[in-house]
Amino acid sequence: MDRGPTSTALADLTLDDRALVVGETLVFADCHVGRGPSSDVELPMGDGSDMIARIEALLARHDPETMVVAGDLLHSFRTIPRTVERVVDGVSAAAREAGTRMVVTPGNHDTLLNSVWDGPTEPAHRVGDTVVCHGHEAPDADADRYVVGHDHPTINIEGQRRPCYLAGESVYRGADVVMLPAFNRLLRGVEVNEMRSDDFMSPLITDADAFAPVVVDEDRDETLSFPPLGEFRHRLR
Template sequence: MTDAYDDRALVLGDTLVVADLHVGRGTGGSLELPVGSSSDVVERFRSLVERHDPDEAVVAGDLLHSFQTVPRTVETTVAGLRSACREAGARLLVTPGNHDTMLDSVWDGPTEREYRVGDTVVCHGHEVPETDADRYVVGHDHPTIRIEGQRRPCYLVGTDQYRGAEVVMLPSFNRLNAGVEVNDMRADDFQSPLLTDADRLEPSVWDESGRETLSFPPLGEFRRML
């Protein structure tokens, strides 16, 4: 199975995985950016589906943002995600996250607590998984890394993290999420129970301008370089 990074997403062979879309964020409250975060999410998701032509797309949790209300724009955004997959002949599936308490109000498609793709299990990562796997792909913490004074969303890949398995943590797909800076974080600082050895987490950044992945040493080594 060939893996590829692209615009905060992970491509696992014929499966596209995105996490933490937080649809509805920016539509109310104190944010000054009602900003087309919804249209941005749909347009970028559509571009990913068109580029990679997956058989299926999986949302690794937190499709929604609000715990208690669903803004009117949310249904339109979810419909846009459905449409992008339908036009590409891909199936859209959701593994619910901790923010998805209102998921049933806008989503009646395939839902799995944990979804297996070969030897990999995709889930949100906010709770201990029930399924054994060689690798887990999760979201939840919204990782970013500071490099030369600039914070950038990053992927984190760690071997022997949970029950001997590798864990891949995706950045938040929604660009309104500021994320957490992982440079000095220890395992106990992460919300996901799947990350158990922060020093072994290797950050990677997707560089949109060069359309390439920039890989960095594990955090334990990276800290000493800064």
């Protein structure tokens, strides 16, 4: 285990609180506003103050020009509870007050996005040679690196499940892929320890063995980088 990112897919990226910064752009995914913990039904998730506070802190630390929500800002499919509207308003207000442009690249759960968000939406957002999208569909845009969400990866280490980033080099159409953990801390996520390529929902995961988990330990203020899953699975059992 290393004390910092080693994959070239993570070159020039800053990892922080289930988000990352590329250039002058802050990226996070899978807020799933409107979903409660460990539930498959739509539930208001409190007043959303924790999520908004974390976004405000990220904006203060990194002062980005742009903030991209890489899909699944919402969870609701049928209705938008008032609580959800307040949380989305709080997220957009945080960006506005920081002088940051907010962009949403819609995910598969964002079917009612237009009812709560009238700002810019893009199928994919480009930052130099990096393309940010949700990752539930194959992207149309070519890139040297894709940053996606969608699968909510976690890794179980010694009985403790932790959210993780997954970094793969030259794994999709010759490009690197970085998968973000879910920004919503109420979501359990999927445990990648034994997952194979077909177990992932994102079509950008074509070779799960090539993806290296990265855990940001906020309590110890350190980043833990692991070998690719194909080299490391036997140590995770």
